[in-house]
Amino acid sequence: MYSLIVHGRRSVDLHKWRNLSVSVQNVFSFSSSFSSYAASARNCRKEQVFTFCYLVDSLGLTTTVAESVSKKASFKDKGNPNAVLRLLRSYGFTDSQISSIVTNYPRLLLLDAEKCLGPKLQVIKSMEGASSSSDRLIETISKVPKLLGMKGDKTISRYYDVVKETMESGKSFKFEKLCHSLPHGMQQNKIRNASVLRELGVPQRLLNPLLVSDHKLVCGDGKFKETLKKVIDMGFDPTSSQFVQALGAVRKLGDKEIQEKVNVYGKLGFSIRDVWEMFLKYPISLRFSEDNVTQTFKILKTCGLIEEEILSVFKKFPQCIGYSRQKIYNSLKTFFGLGFNINQFSMMVKRFPPCLNMSAERLKKRTKFLVKKKNKLMLRKMKWSLNAVASFPQVLGVSMEKRIVPRCNVMKALRVAWRQRKHTT
Template identity: 30%
Template sequence: MLQMEEVRSQKLSEGLQESAKSVSKKVQLKNPTQPDSVLDLFKNHGFSQTQIRKIVETIPRLLLFNAEKTLLPKFQFFYSKEIPSSDLSVVLSSNPSVLRCNLDNRIIPNFNSFKDFTRRDDSEVFLAYKKCSNILACDFQSTIAPNVALLRELGVPDSNIMTELFRHPRFFAQNYDKFRRTVKEVEKLGFNPLKYNFLSALQALMQISKSTWERKLNVFKEWGWSDEDFVIAFEKFPRCMMLSEHNIIKKMNFFVNTIGWKSSVIACSPLILGFSLGKRIIPRYSVLQVLLSKGFIKKQISVQFLIYSEEEFLARFVTPYGDLHLLKIYKENNSLEN
């Protein structure tokens, strides 16, 4: 095992050197040792060989940067925000684009703007960057801020905006004209800006192309939804259209063919489509199957058993029947994949 790891490490090192040589051929280096100093910087700050290679393959020109003058100050800035090196290596290897940005003119003002907007702590701001490079890499005031201002003008509660901005920052980093047009579409559909599903509907319309929208709509229709069913479902749970087609099919198949519900039942309670099949739906249904077989509950199963919180579900369907070992059944099924 140790020998295999040594071979693997050697190959990764060779790969990094090849990346450095490739850049060297394309660009005339003022200092031949520059790529090595960049690689050493990453190594000295806890980046693994795999992480370094990923960064170099994504942005090979980083090897031409001055390690001490250009890259190190950015590391030091993130450390000053109490971001541990372990998080730094994970996030930057996943999304290294910020390393190309100017520290004083772009990274610091964007970091502070996003923090002020969302009222989150420093580490949370950095983790949000992992989801969307625009948070730190693009001009926050000219991209995200205008879209936020538009929502505020409509009366969307600040608490809703800030929560969604942190969870889905990419959604706010859209072209302003497109964002404004889509906001008008959501208004025409009758969504209330004061309610949270206004932003969910906006995100769905922003991120889904017309062709993808039609395909997903057809999937629901294939499972028996009418146009009216879809309107009801989308108004209640707009994120149903953000599920993958494969995800929709798997869940509709389970609800209709395994549990035996009519598809219109799911349309009236579309929130259940957002639940994990492996972590919530199947484990809970397995518990109810045991209770049905023992005669403790009636054959008719309501969607409410999926909507109950974890604590309430256990209190209602698991704890009172200790002799049936339902908790073991529940946990075993809970280990299934989504």
């Protein structure tokens, strides 16, 4: 299939509402355990709200970041998080560094400060030596906070060495003691492969996840060379995340398997050019199973989209191909709860497919801000209709703090100035 994709690149140089309502009822029908599920969901929501407020008040995170972090790790009281913050500050971490660490690794706040986090920091500190400055420890943990989530002193020691040496090698472009605890063959392979990726321009932020693991992608020998050559020939940019994704996808798929994937998409109406363009945007799209692809296709048909529209959605946002039935119906339920109808939902998916991946809270917050008659932030009528939001769903994907509110404030100021000028004349 590799040759087919390359050839494609080179050649370029739901049923109606009645059926849908039945499907939704089936999907969201619960057994007698619904009450316990609902209670659990309410408790989870309370913890998320508490965590959100804590992150904003104690760490100064923006509401957008705090919302994202609270969904990945939440707690119901501030006892342990406060202990974690005190411990990190005692090691010299600044509030801005702690904020960055928590943003990148939210579960850090769930670790037991005394029994878990403290001993790990002591292990790392002992590796630096008593006379060593804590600056390097702080820099390393700040860049790769997941080190503190690893188990076992030997594991922590090994990966800390990898990260530390990798960071130092970034200045000299040399890998001297990288992953010394790995078997000799794997060690040599990783040093060589990492050097090749760096010389190609792969940024450190994309190398770190590979270097702190025994990932076969960089620990292999002949397979790495073959995979790298294919991905380079395909034209992927080494500085992009798609480059690393493509390495992983191509490595796991042989020519025959890739051909089979293309055939699956072909049965649904995609051309080779379409498959190639989706692969460029989201290389993982070729790793989805036939059942996964066809099921998502059928689900979107039940949401009111016709085949041509689904093909367009897939091409615009191939990430949605991997969405489960439950995820899509959860999105549908959220939009219905906000007052949108099935036609408006279909319109939003067609025009802005990423809306399928937005959290319920994000959608509710933005929709209520735009549509609600009396807005607490603006103290004026926004006069947006649900149909207006459906016609321009991209507005749901922009930042409230950086885009929506500032621009609404500008519009308000212009209106006031226009009225004053009109009154004086």
